[in-house]
Amino acid sequence: MTIHNIPLTRSAAALLAAGQHLRRKDAGNADEIFEQLTHKFGEHAATVMKKLSEADAKMGAFAEQVAEMEQRLARGGGGFQPAQPETWGHQFTKHKGLASFREEHSRPGRFRVEMKTTLTNDPASGGSLGVPTRDATVMMPRRRMAVRDLLPVVSVSSNAVEYPVQTGRTNNAAPVAEGALKPESGLAFELRTLPTAVLAHWIPASRQVLEDVPQLRDIIDGELRYGLAFVEEGQILYGDGSGSNLDGLVPNSTAFAAPFTITSATMLDTIGLAILQNALADFPADGIVMHPSDWMRMRLLKDSDGRYILGDPQTVVAPNLFGLPVVATQAMAADKFLVGSFQQAATLYDRxxxxxxVSTEHADFFVRNLVAVLAEERIGLAVKQPLALTYGDFGNVT
Structure with a gap:
């Protein structure tokens, strides 16, 4: 059934049938009701046709997009290869106006085509618009600091530390008869004062850079702190006590003197004898410090059958000798070693x-928008038991 050449849906046919029924039932009102239903049906039909038209338009646009994608793939050689940019010659010869120009102009004339410029990676083209990927900052290598961990560390709140040291012992203990006078012993002490020393360094930096690049601030902090730790480890080992230098472990240690002689002694034998020297001084050792190259020389020692003494190369061997941890650090001179009871030998004080x-209070930094980034620490080192430290040389031993 149709009205004005518009096909009726099932719902619309039902509405029309209802109108015809009402027209037969009540001729007086039927015409009015029928006109209302016809009007509503017309609105419904117009809405449907509008939506169908919109759908056709969308499908047409989609078809054009698919066709364009197929053309691009074809120009790119098939598959999913990117389309190659069209040359100026290609653009000119395929231009639609060229064919018309040939047909309409038998005499000399003029034909003009605006060429499309293709963006490339050339710096003069789109290359200058590219933004490079920023990877992580490559930092210089850092040494692992471990000598501080061998020592007891005490926090202090003053610029100097006082500690008593026993300097003498008179032991007159003896068996005493009943009623006899008991012998008297004596102890001598000395109060020593240790000043704390400042380790510090600084670098200038732009205030804008520190505010705009937060990662740079973290890098600067880390580098400055590392610089302090690097110098601190050297001072702990070799500080000579002059001026503001610490009075280090090595200058206050006891020279190695083998308790007995071993024929054709190896580096392992030398360390064993140094541990014994500490034990005989009543300061059992709790650690060993040496250069990484000396530790590797020991690690490569072999027996008469060619087997590695400290373990096969494919096994993980912890730096450990005779049950004591080995601290391998370049802060210790090569061919030297320090064996000690570090917990009893010295104390490190953190002031x-x-x-x-960060501060602008330096020269004209304030008006130049510069800042001084300062890193510092204040520490003191007291070597209380020189006999607890044994320092020696491997010499020509293997």
């Missing part, structure tokens, strides 16, 4: 833990 500060 200021390592800290980093």
């Amino acid at each position: 200021w833990a390592a800290r980093v500060e």
Whole structure:
């Protein structure tokens, strides 16, 4: 059934049938009701046709997009290869206006085509618009600091530390008869004062850079703190006590003197004898410090059958000798070693833990928008038991 050449849906036919029924039932009102239903049906039909038209338009646009994609793939050689940019010659010869120009102009004339410029990676083209990927900052290598961990560390709140040291012992203990006078012994002490020393360094930096690049601030902090730790480890081992230098472990240690002689002694034998020297001084050793090259020389020692003494190369061997941890650090001179009861030998005092500060209070930094980034620490080192440290040389032993 149709009205004005528009096909009726099932619902619309039902509405029309209802109108005809009402027209037969009540001729007086039927015409009015029928006109209302016909009007509503017309609105419904117009809406449907509008939606169908919109759907056709969308499908047409989609078809054009698919066709364009197929053309691009064809120009790119098939598959999913990217389309190659069209040359100016290609653009000119395929231009639609060229064919018309040939047909309409038998005499000399002029034909003009605006060429499309293709963006490339050339710096003069789109290459200058590219933004490079920023990878992580490549930092210089850092040494692992471990000598501090061998020592007891005490935090202090003053610029100097006082500690008593026993300097003498008179032991007159003896068996005493009943009623006899008991012998008297004596102890001597000395109060020593240790000043704390400041380790510090700084670098200039732009205030804008520090505010705009937060990662740079972290890098600067880390580098400055590492610089302090690097110098601190050298001072702990070899500080000579002059000026503001620490009075280090090595200058206050006891020279190695083998308790007995071993024929054709190896490096392992030398360390064993140094451990014995500490034990005989009543300071059982709790650690060993040596250069990494000396540790590797020991690690490569072999027996008469060619087997590695400290374990096969494919096994993980912890730096450990005779049950004591080995601290391998380049802060210790090569061919040297330090065996000690470090917990009893010395104490490290922290007046200021390592800290980093930023200030404009330097020269004309304020008006130049510059800042001084300062790192510093304040520490003291007291070597209380020189006999607890044994320092020696491997010499020509293997």
